[in-house]
Amino acid sequence: MARADRLNGWSAPSVRSAFTAAFAVVVVLVGLRLTVRDDSHAVSWLALPPLVASAFLPWRWVAGVGLASMAAAFGYLWILHDFAVSSVAAYGVDFLVVAVAVVISAAVAIVRERDDERLKRLTQLASVVQQAILRPIGERLGPFDIAARYVSARSGAEIGGDLYEALDTDFGVRIIIGDVRGKGLDAVRLSSTVLGSYRHVAFERADQRCMITDLDHAVARNAGDEDFVTAILLQERGGTLEIVNCGHPPPMLVRDGVATYLEPESMAPPLGLNPTPSELTLRLQPGDRIFLYTDGLAEARKDGEFFPIRERAWSLIGHGNVGDGLASLESALRRWVGGPLTDDIALLLLDYRPDSD
Numbered sequence: 001m002a003r004a005d006r007l008n009g010w011s012a013p014s015v016r017s018a019f020t021a022a023f024a025v026v027v028v029l030v031g032l033r034l035t036v037r038d039d040s041h042a043v044s045w046l047a048l049p050p051l052v053a054s055a056f057l058p059w060r061w062v063a064g065v066g067l068a069s070m071a072a073a074f075g076y077l078w079i080l081h082d083f084a085v086s087s088v089a090a091y092g093v094d095f096l097v098v099a100v101a102v103v104i105s106a107a108v109a110i111v112r113e114r115d116d117e118r119l120k121r122l123t124q125l126a127s128v129v130q131q132a133i134l135r136p137i138g139e140r141l142g143p144f145d146i147a148a149r150y151v152s153a154r155s156g157a158e159i160g161g162d163l164y165e166a167l168d169t170d171f172g173v174r175i176i177i178g179d180v181r182g183k184g185l186d187a188v189r190l191s192s193t194v195l196g197s198y199r200h201v202a203f204e205r206a207d208q209r210c211m212i213t214d215l216d217h218a219v220a221r222n223a224g225d226e227d228f229v230t231a232i233l234l235q236e237r238g239g240t241l242e243i244v245n246c247g248h249p250p251p252m253l254v255r256d257g258v259a260t261y262l263e264p265e266s267m268a269p270p271l272g273l274n275p276t277p278s279e280l281t282l283r284l285q286p287g288d289r290i291f292l293y294t295d296g297l298a299e300a301r302k303d304g305e306f307f308p309i310r311e312r313a314w315s316l317i318g319h320g321n322v323g324d325g326l327a328s329l330e331s332a333l334r335r336w337v338g339g340p341l342t343d344d345i346a347l348l349l350l351d352y353r354p355d356s357d
Contacts, residue, residue, distance in 0.1 A: 134163065175234040
């Protein structure tokens, strides 16, 4: 199994490319120095290839590059001194420099591999924990076609505390989306607290503002002094949508090809900071789409310019089914950023289709 893993590692294009590049450096250096016949101490330059290789390759391959460097050093001196081994032996210090570089490079590669493996395990653990917290949401909930998507930045094990849930209760369809300040397992732990509390009070409290009070107390009991959770709570009853916003980016309504933000008159502070939010009421029309997202989308940028949500998102999420809409939005976002995302993003898209019940 270990042998197979090593072979699989070698088959990766990045590994093959790095290994080839490292040997190319050996060949180029030797070729250049062979043209300078009077520079016997040029062999010290051959300490460079294993040092370069240690940043990319497994330690066994680094050792291979190092051995090739030492062989190249011997061959260079052997040719330079007309194949006299006794003359080559006089440059023992130069060989020692290369040998020390090989040992250091292999040690660096070992430490890097161990750190990479540890980071991989932590990332996998954090991902499993988060998947256990964020339960799958069905394609249909009450009068809504609904889709949820979690876009991970995968910055090591530093996963975000983004959260969402959608429930069909006696009080109507209830939805929450939120974002915990900070990252890592502490953020996931706090998001679990919020979701656990929400899944309880959503079936017990008739008024969303009372739910906010309960959630705020839950966050205050479990969060640090500087921790908080931005959140939006939605409730649909009889075609009326009631929205409570606690410091979260406002949802977007797409109606007849026009996108508008559903913003309250005054923004309440996040959960954990004693919010007293007002409720925004909207009468829904068939075909309305409600788009909710966390601030990873609002703060995604390229060259200092933020992703134009209003200009780009509505055209992507306003067509096709809700799942395709979110997939198209994610693809457009990644193309626009042109690199790794800096924060995880939770996305929810609702399509109001009461006639489909």
